[in-house]
Amino acid sequence: MPSGSDTTAESAPGGPAAARRADDPAPGDAGEESVPADAAARPGRAKRCALLVRREAPRTGLAVLGGLALTAAFPPYDLWPLSIVAVAALSLLTRGRTARQGAWTGFAFGLPFFFFLLRWLRVVGYDAVFGLSVAEALFVCLLGAGLARTSRLRGWPLWTACLWVAQEWARDRVPFGGFPWGRLAFANTGSPFTPFAALGGAPLVTFAVALVGALLAYAAAWRLRATAPRTVRAALPAVESLALAAAITVGAYAVPVPTEADDTADIAIVQGNVQQAGMDFLGRPMMILNNHVDATLQLAEDVKAGRVKKPDLVIWPENSSDLDPFKYPEAYDRIEEAVKAVGVPILVGALVDHPSKKGYVYNEGIVWDPKTGPGASYTKQHPVPFGEYVPFRAELSKLITRLQRVPRDFYPGDHSGVLKVGPARLGDVICFEVAYDEIVHDTVRAGARALVVQTNNATYGRTGQPEQQLAMSRLRAVEHGRAVVTAATSGISAVVGPDGTVRQRSEEFTREVLNARIPLRDGITVADRVGAVPEWVIAMVGLLSCAVAIMLGRWGRPDKKGQQ
Secondary structure (H helix, E strand, O other): OOOHHHHHHHHOOOOHHHHOOOOOOOOOOOOOOOOOOOOOOOOOHHHHHHHHHHHHHHHHHHHHHHHHHHHHOOOOOOOOHHHHHHHHHHHHHHOOOOHHHHHHHHHHHHHHHHHHHOHHHHHOOHHHHHHHHHHHHHHHHHHHHHHHHHOOOOOHHHHHHHHHHHHHHHHOOOOOOOOOOOOHHHHOOOOOOHHHHHHHHHHHHHHHHHHHHHHHHHHHHHHHOOOOOOOHHHHHHHHHHHHHHHHHHHHHHHOOOOOOOOEEEEEEEEEOOOOOOOOOOOOOOOHHHHHHHHHHHHHHHHHHOOOOOOOOEEEOOOOOEOOOOOOOHHHHHHHHHHHHHHOOOEEEEEEEEOOOOOOEEEEEEEEEEOOOEEEEEEEOOOOOEOOOEOOOHHHHHHHOHHHHHOOOEEOOOOOOOEEEEOOEEEEEEEHHHHHOHHHHHHHHHOOOOEEEEEEOOHHHOOOOHHHHHHHHHHHHHHHHOOOEEEEEOOOOOEEEOOOOOEEEEOOOOOOEEEEEEEEEOOOOOHHHHHOOHHHHHHHHHHHHHHHHHHHHHHHOOOOOOOOO
16 A cells, blocks of 8 residues: 555645646546556566576576586496486576476476487487487476475475485386486496495485485585585584485495395307398398397307307397297298207297287297297387387377388287296396386296396497496396396397396497306395385375475465565
8 A cells, every 4th residue: 555655745736646647548547558657667578588598598508517417427428426416416506496497497407418318319310309308308397396496495405315206206107108218326327326226226226316416415505605604513514414425325335235146047148130220220031030040050059069168048139030930930940940959948039910919019038949949928018109109100100200110019018027948037128128117126026036138229229228228237137136138139238247247248230149157046135025115105205395395385475465
């Protein structure tokens, strides 16, 4: 309400009211709209946008640099300490900001991170890289808003770590079953934080990394405050946060990682190679199958000559048979030739036509015995959307003609892949499935004594994607206390011990056979027992912290009368 002196001035002779021309419309009358007194001083919309861009440009630029730093933490660069630095940077950049400002900072951080992390998709097209990067960055956008909200709460480094897990929890599940690439845990498969996987899986590793990063941001925030007194007592919270960050990092070494073998198996991994990298890796029909058969026949010759020990089983990669062996007799006969020559079971990767649904295929791992022929099989449970099946095919194929290069949809399997291959009970996981917690967990809980990742990375050869996938195998080895064998058509094939160390690996785009003795284990880790419980609990705590921050913000907001 205007004060009395203002009213007097408005109505006094010679005041503003008297100075108004008689033919001017009064406020509220028809005619020209009244203009607020400060309208002349208020900048236009374009100018306000320019001021906003200028004001936010430094912070946005730092967010972009933070996202690029996080990219460098992942393979093929493997600079894992940068994952801590990136978390700290995003925490500082969103601290004390509004939710909208935090969301923009999160997006500016997430878009370059995913764009450069997923550049291996450029073989499909840079539009695919950009589209997927934008979709994934939207989750980091929400994370940024949450970090800004909770940065005003006491203990905000804890809520920061919980929100990182919540962001990954959502991103791992939606849309179309989720896309887990870019989790903090996958950048820390050879870091001091890796042993935490044996306690709570990948989510606990992410939580530990994010908490350490947020604690460093807490200490840096105190140091950056211009008004903070430079006394020992005032610095005590910052010192405590640094000490806690160090304790978490060092404490990971105390986590037991079980590796003792209950039994062993001698295996051979056959990497037959492909004609070329990229979308057209298949080459002419039967070429990939012949490559793997010929390499296996050479293995049989080496065994006969005493140059290598006879394995208990042989593992071929995903798509090692590029034709359905049950539909094409020539493919069946060649596999039979290889199996009988080596004299032990072979785990064959093949695409098999669906028996009743036309246009659908199974992506399978098939146990092929030298005496009984094809037997038990595992069908990939999580086909990759837009790569192995096309959602809304009828509608989208008309708009995006490139989708027609996926002529058939993969039909998902409905059970875990525990297969008896010779003397070993192996858990088969096909390609991208190694990124999904629940699939690997269910396979181990079903009785797998070692894990096999059959994969075909020929499409993304020499792009960094095979290294990123191998890092996931390393984390799964520690998480489940199992040896992990990766068999790839063109590389990288590898043998990973239960402690996460890579014992053998092949080069990309070479024909190679790896011979190794792997441990078989029956015991399960704490992570196997608790399953997804830690992830759900941590994610829910993160979301609740946001809810509390929102409620406190509303309660502290003045009402229309200016009262609290």
